[in-house]
Amino acid sequence: MSDMMRNSLFFGAMALLIIGEGMFVSWNSALFILNFGLISAILALGVNLQWGFAGLFNVGVMGFVALGGLAVVLTSMPPVGEAWNAGGVRVIAGLLIGAASVVSAVFTYKKLAGRARAIGTVAVLLVGFFLYRAVFDPAVQAIEAVNPAGTGYLGGLGLPVLLSWPVGGLLAAGAAWLVGKTALGLRSDYLAIATLGIAEIIIAVMKNEDWLARGVKNVNGLPRPMPYEIDLQQSESFIATAQSLGIDPVTASTLYVKLGYSVLFTAVLVLILVAAQLALHSPWGRMMRAIRDNEVAAEAMGKDVTRRHLQIFVLGSAICGIAGAMMTTLDGQLTPGSYQPLRYTFLIWVMVIVGGSGNNLGAVLGGFLIFYLYTKVEVWGPDIMEFVTIGLADDNALKIHLIESAAHMRLLTMGVILLLVLRFSPRGLIPEK
Amino acid sequence: MDFLNGFVALSNFVLIPAIAYGSQLALGALGVTLIYGILRFSNFAHGDTMAFGSMLAVLVTWWLQGMGVSLGPLPTALLALPLAILGTMALVLITDRAVYRFYREQKAKPVILVIVSMGVMFILNGLVRFVIGPNDQKFLDGERFIISVREFKAMTGLREGLAIKTTQGLTVVVAVVCVAALFWFLNRTRTGKSMRAYSDNEDLALLSGIDPERVVMYTWLIVAALATIAGTLYGLDKSFKPFVYFMLLLPIFASAILGGLGNPLGAIAGGFIIAFSEVTITYAWKKVLKYWMPEPLEPDGLVQLLSTDYKFAVSFVILIAVLLFKPTGIFKGKAV
Numbered sequence: 117m118s119d120m121m122r123n124s125l126f127f128g129a130m131a132l133l134i135i136g137e138g139m140f141v142s143w144n145s146a147l148f149i150l151n152f153g154l155i156s157a158i159l160a161l162g163v164n165l166q167w168g169f170a171g172l173f174n175v176g177v178m179g180f181v182a183l184g185g186l187a188v189v190l191t192s193m194p195p196v197g198e199a200w201n202a203g204g205v206r207v208i209a210g211l212l213i214g215a216a217s218v219v220s221a222v223f224t225y226k227k228l229a230g231r232a233r234a235i236g237t238v239a240v241l242l243v244g245f246f247l248y249r250a251v252f253d254p255a256v257q258a259i260e261a262v263n264p265a266g267t268g269y270l271g272g273l274g275l276p277v278l279l280s281w282p283v284g285g286l287l288a289a290g291a292a293w294l295v296g297k298t299a300l301g302l303r304s305d306y307l308a309i310a311t312l313g314i315a316e317i318i319i320a321v322m323k324n325e326d327w328l329a330r331g332v333k334n335v336n337g338l339p340r341p342m343p344y345e346i347d348l349q350q351s352e353s354f355i356a357t358a359q360s361l362g363i364d365p366v367t368a369s370t371l372y373v374k375l376g377y378s379v380l381f382t383a384v385l386v387l388i389l390v391a392a393q394l395a396l397h398s399p400w401g402r403m404m405r406a407i408r409d410n411e412v413a414a415e416a417m418g419k420d421v422t423r424r425h426l427q428i429f430v431l432g433s434a435i436c437g438i439a440g441a442m443m444t445t446l447d448g449q450l451t452p453g454s455y456q457p458l459r460y461t462f463l464i465w466v467m468v469i470v471g472g473s474g475n476n477l478g479a480v481l482g483g484f485l486i487f488y489l490y491t492k493v494e495v496w497g498p499d500i501m502e503f504v505t506i507g508l509a510d511d512n513a514l515k516i517h518l519i520e521s522a523a524h525m526r527l528l529t530m531g532v533i534l535l536l537v538l539r540f541s542p543r544g545l546i547p548e549k
Numbered sequence: 550m551d552f553l554n555g556f557v558a559l560s561n562f563v564l565i566p567a568i569a570y571g572s573q574l575a576l577g578a579l580g581v582t583l584i585y586g587i588l589r590f591s592n593f594a595h596g597d598t599m600a601f602g603s604m605l606a607v608l609v610t611w612w613l614q615g616m617g618v619s620l621g622p623l624p625t626a627l628l629a630l631p632l633a634i635l636g637t638m639a640l641v642l643i644t645d646r647a648v649y650r651f652y653r654e655q656k657a658k659p660v661i662l663v664i665v666s667m668g669v670m671f672i673l674n675g676l677v678r679f680v681i682g683p684n685d686q687k688f689l690d691g692e693r694f695i696i697s698v699r700e701f702k703a704m705t706g707l708r709e710g711l712a713i714k715t716t717q718g719l720t721v722v723v724a725v726v727c728v729a730a731l732f733w734f735l736n737r738t739r740t741g742k743s744m745r746a747y748s749d750n751e752d753l754a755l756l757s758g759i760d761p762e763r764v765v766m767y768t769w770l771i772v773a774a775l776a777t778i779a780g781t782l783y784g785l786d787k788s789f790k791p792f793v794y795f796m797l798l799l800p801i802f803a804s805a806i807l808g809g810l811g812n813p814l815g816a817i818a819g820g821f822i823i824a825f826s827e828v829t830i831t832y833a834w835k836k837v838l839k840y841w842m843p844e845p846l847e848p849d850g851l852v853q854l855l856s857t858d859y860k861f862a863v864s865f866v867i868l869i870a871v872l873l874f875k876p877t878g879i880f881k882g883k884a885v
Contacts, residue, residue: 173660245854302872304660305591309802310872313865316799324858457795458674462667469664524678531671535648538665 123477123546130484137488144367147374149488151446154381155439157483160467161385161392161476162435167465168474168548169401170428171408173304176295176311178460179318180433183291184284184440185450186322189329191280192339193272199262199327203255204270207327210252217244259327269330277339281384281441288437289430291318296429301422315461322452335450342376345369377446384442385480388435392476404428405474458527463490466534472544481546486530493529497522550707555840557701557709562836567828568821569717569786572724575820576779577797578804579731579813580772586748586811587768588649590662595776595801597673600794601640602777603784604681605633610688622692622715626785630778637773644669645769653765670795677791686789691715709840716786727778728817731771735813740767748811796861800827803864807871809878818879826867827860 134153138146159177166172221240228236260268291314299310323332348354348369358368395401407414407421415421444450463486471482501522508515537544577599584592592598609629619625648669652662694700695718698710735741740763747754747764755761780794787793804823808815833851855862871878 171660173663298869298873302876305663306806306872306876308591308663309799309806310865310869313799313803313861313868316796316861317859317865320858320861324856458671462671465664465667466671521679521682524675524683526675527671528675528679531668531673531675534668534671535665538661538668539648539651542661 119549123481126481126545130481130488133488134484137492144370144374147371147378149491151374151377151381152443152491153484153487154378154385155443155446156464156467156487157480158381158385158388158439158442159436159464160471160479160483161388162432162439163464163468164432164471164473164476164479165392165395165435166429166432167468168476168479169396169404169408170425171304172300172425172429172432173308174311174429174432175308175457175461175465176313176315177436177464178455178457179311179315180288180292180436181440181443181460182315182318182322182452182455183287184281184437184442185444185452186329187284187287187437187441188277188280188338188444189335189450190272190287191275191283192277193335194274196262196267196269196271199259199267199270202262203258203327206251206255207259207270210248210255213244213251214248217241217248220244256325256327267330268333269327269335276341277445278341278380280445281438284441285434285438288440289434292430292433293426296426300425300429312457312461315457319452319455329450329452332453334452336448338445338448338450340448341380341445342373345373348372381442384438388438389476389480396476463530466530468544469534470537470544472546472548474548475544475546478544478546478548482544485545486533489533490526490530493526494523497525500525551840554707554709555837557705557707557711558840559837561698561709561711563825563828563832565711565713565717567825569714569720570828571821571824572720573779573783573786573820574797574800574804574824575817576724576727576775576782577801578808578816578820579728580775580779581801581805582808582811582813582816583768583772583775585805586813587744587764588653588662590659590666591802591810593663593666593798594669594673595772596794596796596798597670597677598637598641598773598776599780599783599797600677600791601673602633602637602773603780603789603794604677604791605636606630606777606781607681607686607688607784607789609633614690620691623719624689624691624715624785626688626781627719630781633781634774634777637777638770641769641773642766645765674791674795681791683791688789689716689785714786716782720782720786723778723782727775731775731813734771740764744768799861800824800864803868806868807878809880812878812880815878815880823864823867827863830854830863831857831860 134146134150137149159181162180163174163177166174217240221237221244224236224240225233259270262268295311295314299307299314302310322329325331326333329335345366346369349365354369354372355365358365361368363371403414403419404424406417407419407424411421464483467482467486468479469482470486471480472478498519501519505512505515505518577595580598581592581595584590584595606626606629609632610624610626613619613625613628618628620627648665649662652665692715695713695715696711698712701707701711702709733741735745743754743759744764744767746757747759747761751761754764783794783797800823801820804819805816806819807822808817808819831853833853835851835853838852
């Protein structure tokens with residue numbers, strides 16, 4: 117019962133923080149924190165599944181988040197017919213050739229032995245690579261030449277945007293399967309470096325392959341599951357309702373849209389949280405924790421450790437992919453240049469550690485709390501600096517510099533929080549039972 | 550003549566940049582590998598330690614420039630290095646006292662130390678941005694070139710030019726001096742030998758009376774010096790931007806793992822292999838091949854295997870290949 121009490125207290129306090137933001141700053145800002153908090157909580161659940169349940173050290177979260185974002189474009193944007201005619205089939209043929217040459221290289225490696233093996237594998241890869249480039253490159257040029265300022269890419273499938281969330285999960289799961297197949301079974305630090313690398317590569321691909329999602333030219337105006345504020349402001353029934361509630365219609369429309377997202381996100385979070393809780397308390401969850409705590413013993417008991425690791429790695433990454441798709445939907449645009457590892461990988465780790473690794477509720481709490489602090493510290497920083505430097509003259513160079521760079525305090529604060537929690541409460545705010 | 554022209558083009562665009570970049574990576578990888586060998590964890594904060602050290606170097610350089618001090622043809626940053634190294638040494642020693650030592654005493658698992666180093670990474674990253682801001686900073690002065698393209702062409706009469714930047718020459722010279730000093734220290738001095746003994750077998754080293762705290766302290770001091778030098782050289786050669794050092798983490802780790810984590814010689818070899826692969830695979834070979842291939846075979850395209858934006862992919866693929874086929878690296882590293 118005391119656990120229950122303490123958890124309710126934590127979540128109640130968190131709710132108060134967000135409500136306080138609404139009362140004293142603005143409800144728009146409060147809903148912004150709530151929405152991103154919900155997404156962060158889902159991300160933290162995904163990482164907690166990998167780290168808390170299975171002890172897998174994945175620092176490639178950013179890559180899976182970005183893949184989720186890519187899924188939104190590929191699913192929901194209307195297809196560009198002209199680009200498809202220009203080289204759609206050829207691009208796909210090129211990709212298939214690329215995939216086929218990798219598969220046949222693996223096959224050659226497995227079938228041959230000795231020196232023939234090395235030479236054969238390299239030869240297959242080289243031939244495959246040049247064949248792939250020969251088919252692929254002209255198609256890419258043709259596609260990117262179609263109205264480069266407006267489209268210059270293949271477009272998506274034109275399906276409802278909500279469908280892109282599960283698609284984002286699938287895309288991330290597929291990538292995770294490939295990574296896991298090669299990198300799992302390595303020591304934990306090696307897995308960390310490998311995932312760090314794959315995340316950078318995914319971002320590099322998204323920045324450079326303009327035919328796919330316009331690269332750094334960004335895709336704007338993604339379809340939304342919510343109506344546009346402008347349309348609401350012109351709808352007479354909406355204006356009437358807003359006025360009867362005593363809210364200015366413009367504010368009301370933004371709040372309405374944000375609240376709609378909150379409801380959708382909450383539904384996803386609850387779904388994933390319930391699934392994760394059930395999984396944690398099922399025999400499967402107990403087996404995972406047994407593997408985490410002692411791999412050798414679990415293996416001796418006949419558990420297939422590598423397979424189980426692969427399974428949970430794929431599941432956790434899929435959750436990150438879903439969250440990534442949600443985030444891009446909320447933003448309404450895909451900007452590959454904005455993915456930063458500190459924000460999308462390491463910050464999620466801070467959430468999991470601070471919340472309590474191995475505990476789903478802890479991960480959710482960590483997601484909300486850390487995102488709240490991450491947003492607020494940027495605002496509080498300059499105020500605090502103003503206060504600290506109150507004795508200095510207003511044109512003092514040091515004072516100006518301190519106040520201007522105070523916004524960078526938030527990274528520092530996150531580091532301090534992480535270190536303090538690791539030192540004094542290494543099991544997090546809501547520890548694993 | 551054609552062969553010479555081709556070779557000069559190759560040197561200008563591939564060999565010289567790769568040697569300079571390789572030296573910078575090697576110095577960075579040495580730091581990572583030493584921490585791994587002695588403290589037994591992968592230090593994610595290494596990139597930001599480099600950023601911190603270079604930031605100090607930039608600040609001291611500005612101060613020296615303001616006082617009118619200069620080294621003539623050489624960058625003033627060289628004069629700033631010793632002070633910057635001292636500052637970074639102070640920083641890592643404070644970090645070790647305040648953060649890492651607690652976990653060492655607890656005999657925490659390596660992965661916990663990695664997470665702790667993530668926290669340190671955040672703090673250093675924030676600190677650097679706080680002090681100097683997230684933007685590009687220029688601190689290079691002195692002569693820009695040892696040989697410029699025009700001089701070289703006039704000297705040799707070749708069609709292709711060769712340029713060697715002062716910073717490239719400087720990088721190689723400083724790197725050679727550092728590595729020589731490091732190996733002399735590790736192989737010839739008492740402290741160096743105790744460091745290697747501790748790295749090879751902790752229990753045996755403790756039994757023979759080696760003070761672990763002393764070994765750890767010296768390791769941090771050396772790592773601080775290496776990180777500052779590597780970071781400053783990189784900053785001089787390219788440009789100083791805090792975020793770039795974080796991105797260097799991947800090729801640096803790839804170099805260290807490729808050579809065998811915990812093995813200093815391997816770190817150097819790994820640095821050069823990674824640098825050469827990155828540059829050769831992302832270089833457009835047309836310029837060189839047009840001299841070396843017979844007329845009818847001359848390539849039409851750029852003959853660039855991958856666009857430069859994929860250079861991370863190169864280090865990554867090499868890394869994965871090594872991990873799959875030879876997990877202890879080329880030179881035998883520690884396989885824990």
